Amino acid sequence: MEAIEELAVQPCTSSLYLRPFRLSYRQNGTKKFWDFMRTHDSVSILIFNTSRQCFVVVKQFRPAVYMCEIERHQPQVFENQDKESLPSLENPLPAVVGVTYELCAGIVDKPGLSLEEIACEEVLEECGYRVSTADLRRITSYRSGVGVTGSRQTLFYAEVNDQMRTSGGGGQPEEGELIEVVEIPLGESMKFAYDETFPKTMGVIFSFMWFHNNIAPKLPKK
Numbered sequence: 001m002e003a004i005e006e007l008a009v010q011p012c013t014s015s016l017y018l019r020p021f022r023l024s025y026r027q028n029g030t031k032k033f034w035d036f037m038r039t040h041d042s043v044s045i046l047i048f049n050t051s052r053q054c055f056v057v058v059k060q061f062r063p064a065v066y067m068c069e070i071e072r073h074q075p076q077v078f079e080n081q082d083k084e085s086l087p088s089l090e091n092p093l094p095a096v097v098g099v100t101y102e103l104c105a106g107i108v109d110k111p112g113l114s115l116e117e118i119a120c121e122e123v124l125e126e127c128g129y130r131v132s133t134a135d136l137r138r139i140t141s142y143r144s145g146v147g148v149t150g151s152r153q154t155l156f157y158a159e160v161n162d163q164m165r166t167s168g169g170g171g172q173p174e175e176g177e178l179i180e181v182v183e184i185p186l187g188e189s190m191k192f193a194y195d196e197t198f199p200k201t202m203g204v205i206f207s208f209m210w211f212h213n214n215i216a217p218k219l220p221k222k
């Protein structure tokens with residue numbers, strides 16, 4: 001699927017996306033510290049296509065996931081952390097080990113826009129469906145990564161149909177996004193949710209369950 005080449009890892013000393021800090025504090029008299037990362041909040045959207053009775057999710061190469069698999073198979077890559085650059089990756093694993101199924105999602109990095117407006121932009125850019133903020137139903141929000149980032153993700157639900165599709169989606173090529181839009185038929189969705197051979201986020205599993213509890217019972221009988 002993906003051709004990932006010329007891999008090289010190095011320590012990250014400054015980033016637009018995350019900043020590491022250490023908070024020291026005293027809790028009930030005991031001195032402690034905790035290392036954490038400042039990063040953006042995010043939105044994600046469960047999309048259900050009523051014309052085709054399927055969920056619309058995205059699939060993309062995630063470097064962080066890929067490197068977890070590398071560490072599992074080639075732990076030496078992360079040794080000698082103080083060296084300027086870590087050894088280059090010889091015989092890298094196939095890119096597919098870093099590809100995950102996810103809900104359409106995006107970071108909240110546009111100060112002038114509401115969460116709903118950012119969600120609509122992501123649905124259009126990543127999946128090619130034109131939805132308005134009135135088409136969105138807020139499901140809930142939760143903390144993703146409480147140990148390291150503590151950031152909040154807000155989850156929305158959007159029903160779409162084939163007439164709302166304006167393009168194939170796929171993300172913004174100018175930002176280097178390469179996203180594959182994937183349809184999961186409703187009838188196969190719970191099997192998919194628990195099938196560990198399809199690597200996925202918890203957002204996918206949780207939102208499919210939410211749909212089965214809250215939306216599926218009200219769908220017109222076919």
Ligand SMILES: Nc1ncnc2c1ncn2[C@@H]1O[C@H](COP(=O)(O)OP(=O)(O)O[C@H]2O[C@H](CO)[C@@H](O)[C@H](O)[C@H]2O)[C@@H](O)[C@H]1O
Pocket residue numbers: 017018040041042043044102105106107108144175176177201203
């Ligand atoms: N660490 C990084 N290094 C380099 N470039 C980066 C980067 N983070 C973002 N970018 C750049 O910014 C773009 C952001 O894309 P999106 O807004 O779609 O967020 P994404 O879906 O990746 O993550 C959102 O959605 C996922 C899935 O829910 C959440 O896990 C996540 O916290 C949330 O930000 C990326 O395509 C990339 O160009």
Ligand SMILES: [Mg+2]
Pocket residue numbers: 104105106107126
């Ligand atoms: Mg995204």
